[in-house]
Amino acid sequence: MNTEKMTAALLYGEKDLRIESVNKPQINEGEVLVKIRAATTCGTDLKIFQRGYVNRVIAIPTIFGHEWAGDVVEVGDGVSSLSKGTRIRAGNSAPCLRCKMCQKGRFNLCEDMLWLWGAYAEYIRVPARTILVNSQEIPENTTYEEAALAEPLACVLHGAEEAGVALGDTVVIVGAGPIGLLHMLLAKKIGVERVVICDVAEERLKFAEKLGADATINVSRKEPVDAVRALTDGDGADVVIEAIGLPTTWEQSLKMVSKGGTVLEFGGCTPGSRIKVDAELLHYDEVTVMGAFHATPTHFKKALNLITSRTLNVKPLITERMPLTRIKDAFNDLVSSKSNLKIAIIP
DSSP states (O other): OOOOEEEEEEEEETTEEEEEEEEOOOOOTTOEEEEEEEEEOOHHHHHHHHHOOOOTTOOSSEEOOOEEEEEEEEEOTTOOSOOTTOEEEEOSEEOOSOSHHHHTTOGGGOTTOEEOOOOSBSEEEEOHHHHHHSEEEOOTTSOHHHHHTHHHHHHHHHHHHHHTOOTTOEEEEEOOSHHHHHHHHHHHHHTOSEEEEEESOHHHHHHHHHHTOSEEEETTTSOHHHHHHHHTTTSOEEEEEEOSOOHHHHHHHHTSEEEEEEEEEOSOOOTTOOOOOOHHHHHTSOOEEEEOOSOOHHHHHHHHHHHHTTSSOOGGGEEEEEEGGGHHHHHHHHHHOSSOOEEEEEO
16 A cells, blocks of 8 residues: 655635645556646636536546646556656546547547546656557657646647638637637637637736737627627627636627627536527528537647647746645635636646
């Protein structure tokens, strides 16, 4: 039995987050143990912390957190692709490659997905399947913090591909948090004509402008649907991306899209949420309404490449750094502050 201890942040329920000493993970054949060097905060973790609900990929109590990067410190028997000292990041999911969804190429919807949580800790055990299908070495020109952001960027890549964001589009993004800003940075690189961002926080909107937003709408001061219509000569946007996760903003996004356009409902709502959709919008205007969940291993690889090649500069999204011992402060700040984006947790 392993008696060596490590420090970890355990989530027990709504706003019940504690720092505890727990057994250091022991690795088995085909696995590696990684010393975490940076783990970034995520909207998914924040929602679980705020709302006290449990989604289908994590059960509490647990060590949570899933955006991370670190160094391999132990290598299990049978692992030849990694060695001690290798700088890696790994996705929080590893599809089975065998189920019906995987056979269709819908790897993000795998029916036997292996999920990997536990980044808010000193060490994390990386399973053999994760090493095989969803892990990457980090080049020396990339910081651990930057590499950790490959996870949210992978999800954004998946969403943009599904929505068909294209050269010359007008894109409206509802929400100027980290995900909304990643959608904006990607859309600008794709070559869209214009990106409009909506939010209630003036600080975030100003930050979005610094990063390249063509227009911003403070929805606490302007009616957002009218403002979007005014900016698009009454037509609406080619693509609307909801990046908050509230039924009200999901429905609001449907009123901002143009004929033949696409609404990507990207932000996850509380389980059990319902929205109303105008049937005429779907039938007569041929509007596509879709969701996008998580990402595939290919998206994770592409995301890290975009970061390491400096095609996308994700550094500005990390606005604060805190030690693991202040993890509860970090989440309280994210709940109360309108300006904090990503916080890098350093074990």
